[in-house]
Amino acid sequence: MSISVNGQSCVPPGFRFHPTEEELLNYYLRKKVASQQIDLDVIRDVDLNKLEPWDIQEKCKIGSGPQNDWYFFSHKDKKYPTGTRTNRATAAGFWKATGRDKAIYNSVKRIGMRKTLVFYKGRAPHGQKSDWIMHEYRLDDPTASGDAAATVTAAAASSDAGQEDGWVVCRVFKKKHHHKESGGGSGGKHGSGGGGDGGKAAATVHHGLHYSSSDDALDQILQYMGRSCKQEHEQLLSPHGGSGGGAGRAGPRYLRPIDTVLDRHGFMKLPPLESPSATATLTPPHLSAAGDAAATAAGDDLLHGGGNGITDWAMMDRLVASHLNGQAPDAATAADQLCFDGGAEDADGLAFYSAAATRLLGGGGGSSDDDLWSFTRSSAPAAATSTTERLSHVSL
């Protein structure tokens, strides 16, 4: 079977060049770095500074079939002779690195690193973010790849030092918009497992995405972050009636327990518990339109801190980090800590708040809905309820 990528005949029908990260690093990039012959010239050399992302598709076409991602080798040169930064500007814009580099492992050891970059149109401080994404793969320093465990830090250090020079292999693609149903009629897009309604709805929204459970929590954070919804925010914050009894100080606090406690520390605000919208924050926000809106408002609170609150990115960092590490409970614990640091004079109330915070921060499972409903209902007459009763709810 003769395959000429650049000529007429091409890849047999049904086959795509879609290398795994290991194939990219261990086969293609390794050969490139070692200046070895690569069987088929599928990955071109590209001067990144001279090629706009939208021109890459034409330049890096493989065969004649539809393509969603494009591959090329690029030789990285330092931006300045003395510095370590890479110049990734093109005529129309620039590639900007985002996030942290990800280590790529094969079944045995770490083989390389992946950097994610986004293309911005325009010039540096005023660039306009596009949907073009690049994954840039580099090999670990070969000298550092001895025995895995001992050299991990050494490898990290050396590859960090040497990362801005030499050959890399890149994959460029256009970011998918998750809310849109993609038109391409291919692949297993009906991947909804045999679960219940929740599973199916999630599968529809998450079309083409494969979340782990901790990613799901992240997804929520993301949704919170990307939006703002002042109006509902204000609605949520407007006081809801009085507190039946004459428990002057306790009344408003029970109406907006988390709000009050956390806000005192200037960390963040959460919506009042007695509001039905607050419940919706526990459901994954993409499951229903109403829930979405409510979650947005809640997220707005969470991040922007509302009226007198101060947005604390350190707090957010910790929250994100703990979710990333798959340690949601830790986030909750952190919140607990915050609450207890607060006013130790009112132990039972604080237990109540921290439990609520735990639920809001660590929550995410659809099944906790009912929980919170009972929880919130109990909070309304809370001023008149005995401490033990409240605590029994907390321990639910």
Next chain:
Amino acid sequence: MGGAPNLPPGFHFFPSDEELVVHFLRRKASLLPCQPDIIPTVLLNHYDPWELNDKALQAGNQWYFFSHATQSRVTPNGYWSSICADEMVKSGGCNIGLKKTLVFSMGEPSEGTETNWIMHEYHLPDGRKESSSSTSTSSSRKLHGNKGHSNTESNNWVICRVFDSTSGSQVNFHEEGMELSCLDEVFLSLDDYDEVSLSNN
């Protein structure tokens, strides 16, 4: 399996719906050799989905095989049943085939327990109905059920893609790598906030 001979690493069998119908199903139905001839024929009723290893063409976590259209999709330990409306496979605006999505259940028909095994089953459209865009999915389903008419010979073949919907990113090969990790998304959003705060200052 799954790699064609003489293709370097990185090439994988990941056909689009259109390619499956045009390059494989049509040729099979017309008794023409498929090129490459890599998709074997497996009798659907003979195997449970987890037995397809070494029998069907494996590409990533997907298995491809030809089979014969059948109304009863009962296997030794379960059965396949439709889970959503049939889709048309289109090519250049024309309907060139029909795609059914089925889920595998363990146990006796209608009493079984759903699994995560999903099957896409591709049919060629009924010859006489091919040009009619008004063919509703329900009527075409009936047509497939009432086989035994003159032109069923060419419609008898189906091509199937079976996969475990929980088995990660290999399920949707086209999508794999085209998505950002959630971590990346977080940082992307944070970049947005950077931009906003910069422009505000």
